[in-house]
Amino acid sequence: MDARGILAKLRHGTALGDDELAWMAAGLADGDVSDAQAGAFAMGICRSGLDEAGRVALTLAMRASGDTLAWDLDAPVLDKHSTGGVGDCVSLILAPALAACGAYVPMISGRGLGHTGGTLDKLEAIPGVGIMLDEPRLRSVVAEVGCVIAGATGNIAPADKRLYAVRDVTSTVDSLDLITASILSKKLAAGLEGLVLDVKVGTGAFMKDVAAARDLAQALVGTANAAGCPTTALISDMNQPLVPSLGNALEVAEVMRVLTGQTGGAIVDLCAALGGALLAGAGLAASNDEGAAQITAAIADGRAAERFGAMIAALGGPVRFVEQWQRFLPEATVMREVPAAADGVVQAIDGEALGLAVVGLGGGRKVERDVIDPAVGLSGVVALGAQVRKGQPLAVVHAARPALADAAAQAVRGAITLGDAPVGAGPLIVERIG
Template identity: 45%
Template sequence: MLTANLIRTKRDGGVLSEAQWRFLIEGFCSGEVADYQMSAMAMAVFFKGLTRTETADLTRCMVDSGERLPRVTDRPRVDKHSTGGLGDKVSLILAPLLACCGVDVPMISGRGLGRTGGTLDKLEAIPGYQTKITTDQSSRVLREVGCFIVGATETIAPADRRLYGLRDVTGTVESIGLITASILSKKLAASLDALVMDVKVGSAGFMPNLESASELAESLKEVGAEAGLPTIPVLTDMDQPLGRAIGNAIEVNESLDVLAGGGPKEVRDLTLRLSAEVLVETRMATDIANAEATLADALDSGGAKERFEKMVHEQGGTLSGHLPLGEQKDYVAYQDGWVQSIDCPAIGDAIITMGGGRRTVADVVDPCVGIDLHVRIGDRVERGQPLWTVYESQTKCPPIDPVVLSETEVSPRPLILE
């Protein structure tokens, strides 16, 4: 097989066999298939798509590029993954929260893709936090804490780790087949018993409408089932950021608020629902209402926050309260009205411009920059009321006006769509 021929086949809308995908993935990991060739293949897939069989084949090849995590306790192993969106810090809360409820959460996460922030970038805002640890170290943390959050290493789905970085900087993120293979390869390598998928729908995520999000949800559910991993998709609104905080350190701070029983209601509600789904799937709870009540107790009692702090400590981090942010600048409403919409692309681009995201794989993220959005769609505002706050560091925030006001009343948006 020749790599160029396989690229041509996919470019022209052809279907590759499992043997051909295995040739590409093994060659990519060994260096025989160059980054620029895999970037070209990713672009061909972006435009021509993958069949469900191709997606399953690619997923298996990416899992087989590394090792699977060992089971170290007899507790059920569960996880959650989000397709990504502005202000989505649920993973930071969900992992320690579920660990309080008798399940293990071996979470393998990623960095920012495009405008959406990455869980690893957020956690690395905590001084000393190590997202790269050995399998023996992660197994020890899982036994003692019940959860860990790490990145894909050279031994865990290494093909995905390398391809993930290329997709981020080549405009090939929004591919249903590649998203499915990327997510499930990491989750299958974690030897899970159940996975809940938060599929974001709207301008602040990768799936712009319900139709494309539903297609991704079905892909994840079917490929997961074929691989023996029960996968529960939940479609949620992402036409506005989740919560108030958008950035890295600022999202850690908001997560700490939620873990302490406070924080924005929508962040708490979504975390409870996603967590409840896997507790029911693993029979650790009888129904969603019972599961949410148990989980709410773990938040309100401070147990989840203590578990998060223990995880941070075991992974080398030092956390003593909220993290420092950049220079603060407040922006206020210029008229009375209702919040009609939020310009999410403008917010995401502003974060990247200030250094809170990446333009290239090698870019270093500035954790101190961020935006605090004080309103949500449907809120009533008055002239002079603060709408958003910018936290700047080395690079100033470009001019943005992300909050669009209406003179007539606007209805709030539902958080959970399907």
């Protein structure tokens, strides 16, 4: 078996066998498949597609290309994955809340991608926190705290790491089959007993319409379940930021306000819905509603905050971060309000444009080697349907330099549409799959 023969079958539209997909995944991981062959493979999958069996086979082969974790714990091992949105800091709340409800959560997370923020970048806004753990340390933190949020080591699904880099330069990132295999190969390698997927749809998401989000959710759920990991998905609204702040330290501040009982709203509702589905599926709650109530209670009574603080300390951060978080988070040197040009009702929010404004401030990466400024971003972003008066702030820009603040302010004005008609936010949970 060799890459040329497999690529020839792809070129002619012939379905690949499980052994051929396994050979390609192993070759991607160990270098037997060249960059040119990897690009041709990605393009072939993108053009010809895979059936469900092929999608499962590719996912399992990519998972098997590196290390896989197995657990011997006294409760279910669960996790959540989001397809990415703006102001989406659910993971930082949900992981400790699940741990407080009796689950173990080894959450392997990623960095910012495009206009969306990365969970690891947000964690690293906290001084001292280190997110690259070797396997013994990851296991230790999970056992001691109940949850950990960390980066993938080089040995977790290395075939995906190689293929993803090729996809980015061959315009094959949006292949449903390759997206599914990429997401699930890493999650399945973590040895999960249950997974919930938060598939975002709207202006701040990668999927802009419900049909596309549904296709992705169905592919992910079908593949994960067929691979042996009980999985459900929620399609959630991303037509406005989930919290009113965008940017790494600013979103951590929002998380701390939630965990310490100072605020709530949509992010708590989404955490409850996602966590409720996980707890019910794992037998830790009798129903989704009961599971959601458990998550809400763990946030409200401070147990989630306690687990979060223990996790931050275990990752090298401040021991008393929960009690003194305001003194530890970095602050931008320039803060500027963006006043509304006229009276009106917020008709629409272009979440992607807001996310890109944060990237322009230095809060995200344009290329992989960029260094993130954790302090910059936007706060106080107005909500969809809000009534604003002329001169009232649409948002506050946090920047390192005045010129960057000017550019971000202009982007904010362009991203927020005002009008006269009353507007109501749509349902937070658009659809449930599985």
